[in-house]
Amino acid sequence: STQSTWAYSKFEDDVWNYVAFDGFTSTCYDNVKSFDILYEWGNNTLLVIRPEDPNNPRCCGINIASFSAFPKEKEILFPLGMQLRLHKFYEMTKKEVADYLKIDLDENVNNEEEQDKVVVVEAISVDGFWRFSTELYRDDGDTQLVEELIRHRMDSGQELDLMNGISALGNLYLNQSRYEKAEVEFKKVLQMRKSKLGDMHSDTITTLNSLASLYSLQGRYEESEPLFNTAIDFWKKTLGENHPNTVGTMNDLAMLYSQMGRYEEADPIYYKAYEIRKSILGDDHPHTITSILCLAHLYSRQGRYDESEPLYMKAIELYQNKLGDNHPETIMARNTLANLYSEMGKYQEAEKIYKNVIELYISKLGEDHNDTLMAKSNMAQLYLDQGKYKESEVLFQRVLDQYTSQIGEDHPSTITTMNNLAGCYLSQQKYVEATALYERALNLRKSKLGEDHPDTVTSINNMAGLYYELGQYQEAEPLYVKALEMTRKKFGDNHPNTLMSLNNLASVYWKLQKINEAETLYHESVNLYKSKLGDNNPATLKAKGNLAVFYFENNKLNESENLLKEIIHHGKEMNNSDTEAYMNQLALLFEKQERFEEAGELYEDSLTIIKNKYGENDPLTQQCIQDIANFYEDQIVFYQTKNGENHPNTLRAVHNRALLFLKQNQIEQAIAVFLRVVKKREEVLGVDHLDTIESKYYLGQAYNQNQQYNLCEEQMKEVLKVRSAILGKDHPDTVEVVKLVTTLNEKTKRNQFKKEENK
Numbered sequence: 001s002t003q004s005t006w007a008y009s010k011f012e013d014d015v016w017n018y019v020a021f022d023g024f025t026s027t028c029y030d031n032v033k034s035f036d037i038l039y040e041w042g043n044n045t046l047l048v049i050r051p052e053d054p055n056n057p058r059c060c061g062i063n064i065a066s067f068s069a070f071p072k073e074k075e076i077l078f079p080l081g082m083q084l085r086l087h088k089f090y091e092m093t094k095k096e097v098a099d100y101l102k103i104d105l106d107e108n109v110n111n112e113e114e115q116d117k118v119v120v121v122e123a124i125s126v127d128g129f130w131r132f133s134t135e136l137y138r139d140d141g142d143t144q145l146v147e148e149l150i151r152h153r154m155d156s157g158q159e160l161d162l163m164n165g166i167s168a169l170g171n172l173y174l175n176q177s178r179y180e181k182a183e184v185e186f187k188k189v190l191q192m193r194k195s196k197l198g199d200m201h202s203d204t205i206t207t208l209n210s211l212a213s214l215y216s217l218q219g220r221y222e223e224s225e226p227l228f229n230t231a232i233d234f235w236k237k238t239l240g241e242n243h244p245n246t247v248g249t250m251n252d253l254a255m256l257y258s259q260m261g262r263y264e265e266a267d268p269i270y271y272k273a274y275e276i277r278k279s280i281l282g283d284d285h286p287h288t289i290t291s292i293l294c295l296a297h298l299y300s301r302q303g304r305y306d307e308s309e310p311l312y313m314k315a316i317e318l319y320q321n322k323l324g325d326n327h328p329e330t331i332m333a334r335n336t337l338a339n340l341y342s343e344m345g346k347y348q349e350a351e352k353i354y355k356n357v358i359e360l361y362i363s364k365l366g367e368d369h370n371d372t373l374m375a376k377s378n379m380a381q382l383y384l385d386q387g388k389y390k391e392s393e394v395l396f397q398r399v400l401d402q403y404t405s406q407i408g409e410d411h412p413s414t415i416t417t418m419n420n421l422a423g424c425y426l427s428q429q430k431y432v433e434a435t436a437l438y439e440r441a442l443n444l445r446k447s448k449l450g451e452d453h454p455d456t457v458t459s460i461n462n463m464a465g466l467y468y469e470l471g472q473y474q475e476a477e478p479l480y481v482k483a484l485e486m487t488r489k490k491f492g493d494n495h496p497n498t499l500m501s502l503n504n505l506a507s508v509y510w511k512l513q514k515i516n517e518a519e520t521l522y523h524e525s526v527n528l529y530k531s532k533l534g535d536n537n538p539a540t541l542k543a544k545g546n547l548a549v550f551y552f553e554n555n556k557l558n559e560s561e562n563l564l565k566e567i568i569h570h571g572k573e574m575n576n577s578d579t580e581a582y583m584n585q586l587a588l589l590f591e592k593q594e595r596f597e598e599a600g601e602l603y604e605d606s607l608t609i610i611k612n613k614y615g616e617n618d619p620l621t622q623q624c625i626q627d628i629a630n631f632y633e634d635q636i637v638f639y640q641t642k643n644g645e646n647h648p649n650t651l652r653a654v655h656n657r658a659l660l661f662l663k664q665n666q667i668e669q670a671i672a673v674f675l676r677v678v679k680k681r682e683e684v685l686g687v688d689h690l691d692t693i694e695s696k697y698y699l700g701q702a703y704n705q706n707q708q709y710n711l712c713e714e715q716m717k718e719v720l721k722v723r724s725a726i727l728g729k730d731h732p733d734t735v736e737v738v739k740l741v742t743t744l745n746e747k748t749k750r751n752q753f754k755k756e757e758n759k
Contacts, residue, residue, distance in 0.1 A: 261495035345577020
């Protein structure tokens with residue numbers, strides 16, 4: 001029969017090499033010799049496939065399929081499911097090939113063409129059906145086809161095929177997040193393999209490993225851990241510590257520890273796996289790069305961003321060099337880097353990468369592929385974090401609709417998106433919509449994952465948070481208590497989820513006027529965060545921030561100030577995304593104490609951070625500018641009422657308002673206010689007072705920006721005269737004015753020259 005397709009190719013572990021040729025034609029099948037010939041005259045290439053096991057006819061043949069990095073269609077000869085291991089190359093003439101095949105050459109082939117060389121490729125047919133079936137689902141998502149292939153193979157009547165088939169179905173259901181069905185299949189095949197092969201057979205241990213992975217995804221960590229350890233011990237004894245099976249299971253165990261918040265245990269295992277893979281496979285092997293990404297993700301969870309970012313960058317570079325810019329693994333690595341930037345508050349960098357990732361996924365996989373939807377969901381979350389609620393809502397809704405139609409409402413990815421959209425509604429105070437989605441997500445997680453799954457606990461926390469936002473603290477309290485009890489039971493006292501629950505419960509106690517209980521929990525949370533993650537970790541800083549706000553609201557201003565200063569200092573060092581919020585909180589504290597100068601400086605510093613992060617025209621930046629303007633206006637009113645409009649403090653407030661106009665590039669308003677301040681300060685403080693000179697200096701700066709250079713020069717000469725006399729010629733403030741006057745002289749000369757030329 002003629003089958004013009006691609007031969008299935010796969011390159012894995014630097015051990016198995018498979019070959020692919022376009023347009024081969026199956027010309028003969030000889031049961032005696034047990035080989036299949038795929039032949040294409042036009043390419044002058046002959047592919048000879050021999051079975052790995054001559055006694056097993058199923059091992060003769062190849063699964064012909066269209067296969068690429070982003071496959072869209074496949075033609076499956078499903079009874080075969082074979083893969084090829086390259087054996088050797090050599091040359092023959094067309095005449096020799098014809099004699100070998102015992103076929104007549106085409107009558108159009110002349111004597112000269114009979115001597116044309118043909119490349120002969122010999123390959124060994126390997127039974128790769130079970131691996132292939134899993135990869136087919138992963139790449140195409142065609143679960144119905146894969147399940148049909150598996151069940152067809154299971155009907156062979158061979159016991160080995162039956163056990164392999166049950167195991168493959170378990171993996172298929174696991175990939176579909178159909179955890180209950182996966183568990184049934186895994187337990188069934190585990191019992192069969194123990195009975196037929198023994199407890200310590202490699203296939204039995206492989207099943208244990210699969211079951212451990214399932215339990216990990218279900219949040220059944222206490223059941224998962226001993227299974228991983230049993231598998232690791234077996235692989236070490238039978239294959240050695242450096243074998244891929246051993247290292248792979250070590251990596252799985254480290255991932256489990258990371259999920260459990262046992263970062264100190266995960267770190268050395270991840271690193272050991274990386275070292276082994278690097279030494280044996282090389283720095284740019286896919287498994288080595290996977291280990292690099294695992295370490296990067298672990299460091300990210302610990303808030304060790306300075307260590308995490310270069311690892312992500314390294315992984316991307318290795319993938320680019322090995323696989324190219326647009327390979328799915330390269331795109332995936334970029335996506336994880338964008339996740340890190342989003343977590344760090346580097347929103348512009350994150351958004352740029354997310355957009356590129358989405359474009360690539362759409363072009364390669366299409367709008368509806370799972371990877372495309374995942375990237376879109378990440379972008380929607382980024383919009384939410386930036387306060388771009390409309391963009392976030394539209395994108396979350398689109399992703400939710402696509403997930404619901406493709407994988408169903410009860411799939412974990414669908415529920416997570418539902419939960420995220422509810423959070424977006426809550427941020428917009430759309431409480432009715434948020435309530436409906438949060439309740440739906442909670443009910444689905446209870447039925448799908450169980451009452452005590454971490455995702456279910458997250459939904460309980462979210463419902464409590466909704467009640468908190470609505471001011472329904474009595475309803476929020478029992479849910480927060482329940483969430484804390486469940487996280488403590490599953491993870492222990494030191495897990496990040498437990499610590500978050502402590503903070504949440506403290507907040508609701510505070511609102512219920514249970515002040516002592518709230519303060520105790522806030523302190524416990526801070527101490528646990530410090531011991532678990534370190535003093536400068538973002539989560540620790542956030543816990544300290546909650547305590548600082550608690551102190552502020554309960555009029556413990558000294559304690560609040562000291563804690564906020566500590567948070568801001570560490571936050572700036574760590575480039576923490578919440579630093580500006582704590583600066584604003586401290587500024588509020590200073591306002592409360594009538595320390596307006598210090599408050600204004602903090603507001604200005606906070607505005608600078610926000611400008612750099614979001615840009616000049618971002619709504620949040622503009623809102624901050626308006627807030628500072630309001631602060632200065634309130635300050636002016638306060639001092640006018642308290643001290644009168646000519647008091648130095650009142651004039652300082654007016655000066656600050658003019659300075660804000662100047663920074664906002666509202667030059668005309670700045671000049672008008674500065675002129676008023678200069679006049680008042682001259683009357684109240686005197687012409688040579690440094691505060692008067694300060695206002696004249698900024699008035700000159702405003703003239704300079706307005707290109708009124710003569711007026712600027714006039715002001716600056718007065719400033720220079722006074723500063724030289726009072727501060728000295730070498731004082732930095734005096735030197736700064738000297739430089740400016742020199743520049744102004746040059747500008748004046750150029751302008752005068754242009755005027756004369758024009759005449």
